[in-house]
Amino acid sequence: MHIHNYEKIWLVLAMLLIVAFISTVAYGATAMGVDMISDDEETINPDALDEDQRFAEPRVEQVGENEYEAYVVALQFAFQPDPIEVPAGSTVTFYVTSRDVIHGFEVVGTNANVMVVPGEVSTFTVEFNEAGEYGVLCNEYCGDGHHVMEGSVVVVPEEEYDGGDQ
Amino acid sequence: MSDALESGAPSFLDQFPDEAKLVRATLWSAFIALILGGLFGIIQTLHRTDILRVMDSSYYYTVLTAHGVLMVVSFTIFFLVGVFTWAVVRSLDRPLVDIRYSWTWYGLMVVGTLMAVVAVLGGFVDSTEMSADVLFTFYAPLQAHPLFYGGLAIFLIGSWLAGVDWFRAWYAWKREHPDERIPLQTFMALTTMLMWYIASIGIAIAVVVFLLPWSLGLFDEVNALLTRTLFWFWGHPVVYFWLMPAYMLWYTVLPKLAGGRLFSDPLARVVFVLFLLLSTPVGIHHQYVDPGIAEGFKFIAMTNTMFLLLPSLLTAFTVVASMEYGARRRGGTGLFGWLRALPWARPAFTGMALAGLMFAAGGFSGMINAGMNINYLVHNTLWVPGHFHLTVGTAVALTFMAATYWLWPQLTNKPLFSRPIGLLQVVMWFVGMALMSNAMHVSGLFGVPRRTAEPEYQGFDFTPAFGTMNEFDMQIAIGGTLLFISLGLFIGNVVLTSFGTKQSSLGEDLPPALSGPSDSPVVLDNLKLWVGIALVLVVLAYSLPLASIISRGGLFGPGVGTYPMIVDTFSALIESVAHAGITETLAQFEVGVIVQ
Amino acid sequence: MSTETAKKEIDHEDFDPKGTLALILLYFVILAILWIFMYFIEFLGNDLTVIG
Structure with missing residues (x-):
């Protein structure tokens, strides 16, 4: 497989960006304690x-x-x-x-x-x-x-x- | 690739007259949907911003449903089947196996669209109980007339059969060309359709198993969370279904328009495989703030969604590099100076390039939408339609319009009526959308909701950090008006082109990639392998959430009713038959509008 | 096309899309800045945080 060096650079940066986004959200969820709506409650009629x-x-x-x-x-x-x-x-x-x-x-x-x-x-x-x-x-x-x-x-x-x- | 063709060679119409006729029919269907969708678009823009209200606000949602369904189901998908038919036939350089079969799937799509549209327009006619004021997302327990769900199902089946048509053409080609790589455009069409088949499982179950029988009165209750989750199972990949034909045009036509060649065929294949794998197991990111779905499932959906950014980010590089290659061949120099050497006077090029630029901006708001907890900030606010008017509303729609300027002459043997009008049209779309979408994004951040007839409340005012609500409304209204005018220019240009005189030699070739298919591993063309992996990813992402939703609320929901109660069991069937005459209903529709 | 004569043939290896790299790096920087602004100022700086 034939990938130009510049494309390799961009591939690495793009992955970095993705990991950084996920990490930010994880930081908000843990360190800042932002909780999501979840399935804690029973269903109701x-x-x-x-x-x-x-x-x-x-x-x-x-x-x-x-x-x-x-x-x-x-x-x-x-x-x-x-x-x-x-x-x-x-x-x-x-x-x-x-x-x-x-x-x-x-x-x-x-x-x-x-x-x-x-x-x-x-x-x-x-x-x-x-x-x-x-x-x-x-x-x-x-x-x-x-x-x-x-x-x-x-x-x-x-x-x-x-x-x-x- | 058929590199035998030279510019000035026979056109697509000369070589494949039957297929050209079919493609023209699908594109016309797309354009009719675009005109109607645009008309409903301008009505709602002016209503919502309180510039001009020609109807009671309760009809706003009928208008909004029509706008949504016509634009993102009819316009996009009719264009897709047309451009994929062109691309498959062109790149395989052979006709479809049986053109009667092709007209069958086209017919099914037309019938399905008419059924759904009639049901929606019924909402304007007070004398009938028929309506489908359920918006594009048709979340139960809001209920539409059975004709709406039936129409969607038939349309969907038509689109599936279209995919089968391209697979048949490919199998036939493969017998004639053993051991050859799948031509790039065909590869793109086939992987997109495989993604579509997997994604459709969700909507097919939601519509056929639950919503259609429920609307016929066969049972009284549905599980609102289950049908909503099944909707988004399909509802996210469908955005890639809209986008993939645009990507195909960016990869294969845009480099040619720029005077160059595609930078890398192997990476283009990798990108489409990634979309096949990752488009579906992400839908729960539309449900980040839903109850009844565990936070863990939401986090998994986010991780998948974030990785789905990768193929788009890779595309940005490859497509821009292909343009730069063209610009440098045309004599462009400097780090950024080459941008000036691009053929900005060509509407087909400029339209696609501006569409790509808008996609870069829409990509950013999409990254925000992908984030799990930040969704509290933007969920269901005007930010969200701001986002998708950049993506489907510009990246896709503007690319389709620009491509039409290039493709239409090859389908009709008639040169484009006016390039300057075309250029004005694409620039106007860009400017209009920039205004409208910017104001929508900003308004969303201070809490203005989407999908409402009157964002004016009794008990409180919105407090923007800067500017006033009025200023943003004005931006939306001006932007929407520019878009509507631009749409009129586009349709006018296409219609006037059709009245032109025929010429010969309007054919255009597509140059092969700089780095060709032989540079990529053969495994990329192993479609069975990728489908297998895609299915495993879908099972991993969805089996537990769906099992949990069903075990919590039951298949038919914890006592959720029906709103509005519009139909009794069998009167529905009778009514559908009575209203099957489309002209009759359209006439009623006009009367209804005048009366209002 | 008008500039047909100016065309040069360049091969995949010889062609370094410097302009593309520059543009895409600029995009990267814009994305990073906007993300930080949106997440830490617009979102975490906003009223009412859901904490449970």
Whole structure:
């Protein structure tokens, strides 16, 4: 096989680039602790969410000191609860599922961006350090009202937090 | 390679009139799809950016489905079967075995397209319950009319049979030429088709086993994650299916246009073998942020995806080196000065070169898309269509249009109507796409979603790091408008060429490579070996994830329903028959648009 | 083609595509810089990191 020397140089550099890309992602996953959505949760019957103790009443629940869990339902064409209210300085684990079709759950302008598949529960944990407000939108086409599907995450100052119930 | 032909020699039409007619038919089908796809493209561009809204936003998704399906299924694949037919016949220098068989696969592809398009356009007609507002990805439990899935299946079968046609031609050639290397263009077409057969397993199972019977009402539930995963099993390799004919043109035609020769035939073969091996076991990188798939499987998919960069990076070198060789033969000098010696006045050359340049940019955003955890940043944002409008929308589409300027005269014996218009057209496409795609990438980074009629929300505003949302929308709208005009110029040029008068001696030869096939190991031509390895890689990448998805949710899903409920079991069949008259439905479509 | 007369024959071994090598090295550098920018500034510098 006949390969020009310059091509050999490029072949080596291209492999180097590929290995560097994979290493960067591995660095993010280990050293920086960026976790992927995975298969941790059992499947769930989307027709029977009303009987599920987490999703019958979509809500935010305190589970430890500064630790909260948010049970969120996506449906055509809204998120429940809306707003999702959490205190500043908290670590929140989201459990998001769908009542009907595939949706997206994107906290606008952030890295919290996951798919929501009926029958599955997407779970991920993030830290909210400061008070503020985030938009939430559905970024997977879900029907003819897709563009009106939005919600919000409201991070209130710790001392003003009343448990997230509206 | 048939190096007997000299420039000014008999054209493809002179030598293979039957095949030339078939290739013209496939290219016309591609161009019709391109016109319609472009029309839907400009409607949605202006709607989404709120420049001009001619319809209610709920119809936006019908437009988007039509744009996607027409562009990336009909336009690309019709062009592919045409250009591969040309390439196989030309490089084997023999006709197809049985042209009636060839017209059969073409007919199936046309029928399949019409069925799917009718089902999609049904979404505009309120008086019918027929619709297929499911976008190109048709994720269940969103459901389309059975005609849509049936059409896709028939189209797919047509494309498979086209591949069989080229294999038959190759077998016939092999009997006449024992012990010869497979000519390069045929090698490229055959390896691409082998990749296509492997990739199609996913979509065939998704459509035939699950979605079509489900849409006919034979069962009520599907596993949404399973059909989605099967879609992406096919959905990533299909992007290479679009790309491979463009690569073939870059490897075999572009060097000639530049006045040179292909730098290396062996590396071109290696590249196509790598695509055969690596295109399929990567689809899960579209599902990095999906629930129900373990992180380990996602990491494996990423590793495979990253290595799939290799053949493209190698291509960049070989293709540019072939151009440089041409430029230096034409008297070009200097480290970069040779670039000026390239034939920039030829639309076929300039179009392909600009397409390649765009692919270098699209390659970068593709590298980001390939990264696992960085996907949180870009997933389902406008960044993603920004990316694929550089790849399929420019690297592929612009190469196809540029190649048409070179190929069409050889298929019709009529010289191109206007080179200057051709040149303006390809440059306009480049500029339009640069504007549109740049704004889409940037908007995606501050969170603007893809696939939405109105990216304007009640509760929040997007906050770009620089510029305003309005400015980016304007860039998208101006870019989209330039693209639409460019498309009009292209079609006009082709149509006017067809009205021209016939000339003789429009044939063009393709020079052999600098480093020819004899420099490459014979094992590269052992297609059975590569298919075997490709299948093993697919099994390794997919068996465990699929088994896990099925064992978690069951084959027919954990109670996932149907949206919208458009059809009952048998009324669907009756309705398909009733609407088989395409003209009738098209007439209804026009009425529907006027009424709206 | 207009420059038909200027054509020189060069063989695969004698031909060193210096310009190509220069362009591709430039591309390599651009890719590396953009990757670092996208991963470490745009992504890791962005709000809300998924940590579990």
